[in-house]
Amino acid sequence: MNSLLSGAALGAALTASGVFQPSVIVSQLKFENFHMIQAFLTAAAASTCIVTAAQSLGYLKLSPRSFSSVGLFAKWDGNVFGGMLLGTGMMLSGACPGTVLAQVGAGVRSGFYAFQGAVLAGIVWTGFLQPYLSQTPKRLPQSSPEDKKFLTVYGTLGASRTTALVGLELMFAAIIGAAVSFTSLGPEAKISPVVGGLCIGAAQLLSVVLRKSLVGTSTSYEEAGDWFLGVCRGNGGVPKRYNNMLFSAGMIAGAFALTRAVPVFGQVSPTTISPLNAGIGGFLMILGSRIAGGCTSGHGISGLSLFSTSSFITIAATFGAGGFVGLLRG
Incomplete structure (x- = not known):
């Protein structure tokens, strides 16, 4: 039940903020409208404060996200490659792994097609690509205990966590302030994107309180792939885990309920x-998310809140690749 409630809150928040709309995502990646970045960074800023407070109080104990590697050129090459696929998929579909669920709940036509592609990617990842990558000999040395400090941006920079928090919040505030001051919003904005971002932050707070876990959606597609393959194989092979799918189902329900209550x-x-x-x-976008070990919510909102170096790399690659594809498509 906690997963359903937390998912419903996030689905409703994404819908209210307007970032679930394909036009918002596409126009952001084409640098035509900065609605998405205002909501996204506000949500990340709020989430960072929430997570830092919960960790400091001992209510939450979570480690930073580890690097993802495909064994090519660095321990974080999976974050780069996966993030690039994620950004390209976002530009093509006008969705991300989380907003596509809100699109389905709100009845957005393109969202149903994107969702089908996402589920297919979950099956391909679980049944084929993940086993292949796990069995492929790595040409890079495995992480050592000394590498742990590089898992966070403050460890990498040799700064304190407090310094990183203040610096990150100031950076978010500066970018949000510039976007609010120098750009205009389109008809998609039913409420201020900043208020919408705070709603997403509130959904993160609810997830922390109810589940002692942070929001993230791409793992649910992996779970769906596990279930599909388990049913196909028979012999009692259906997996036991389903909490992430419940969270995603809650997101669809939350978007559906809000759009019916407030058309x-x-x-x-x-x-x-x-x-x-x-x-x-x-x-x-789902294949990229799983290669990178997270999506725009798992890395972008939750991973940044943990100061995870891998999340900063993934999000930079995501918006870099998405913006490049957007410029190519005009």
Whole structure:
């Protein structure tokens, strides 16, 4: 029940903030509208304060996200490669692993095609790519205890956690302030993106209180792949885990409930995303998320809150690649 409630809160928050709309994501990656970055960074700033407080009080004990490697050139090459696939998929589909669930709940047509591609990617990851990567000999040395300090940005920089918190919050505030002051919003904004970001932060708080866990969605597609393959194989092979799928189901329900209760939040600005692009984009974003070990919520909101170096790398690669594809597509 806690997973459902937490998921419903996040689904409703993404919908109210407007960042679930395909036009918001596409226009952000084309640098035409800065609605998404305002909501995203506000959510990350709020989440960082919440998580830091919960960790300091001893209520929450979570380690920073580890690096993801595919064994090519660095311990974090999976974060780069996966983030690039995630950003490319976001640009093609106008969705991310979390917002596509809100799109399904709100009845956004392209979201259904992106969701199908996402589920297919979960099956491919679980059944084929993950086993292949786990069995592929790594050409890089494994992490040593001395490498642990590099898991966080403050460890990498040789700074204190407090210094990192203040610096990060000031950076978020400066970017948000510049976006609010020098850019205008489109018709997608039913409420201020900053208020929407605070709503997403509130959903993170609820997840911390109810589950002692942070929000993240891409693992649910991996779980779906486990279930699909388990049913196909038979012999009692159905997996026992399903909490992440419950969280995602809650997100769909939360978006559905909000758009029915307050129809204005379900009004979506038109944007042209073909079923083929939506499906391919949905596939790429989940494959990329699993390679990187997280998505825009798991790395972007939750991972940044833990000062995870891998999350900063992944998000930089995500928005870099998404922006590059956006510029190519005009």
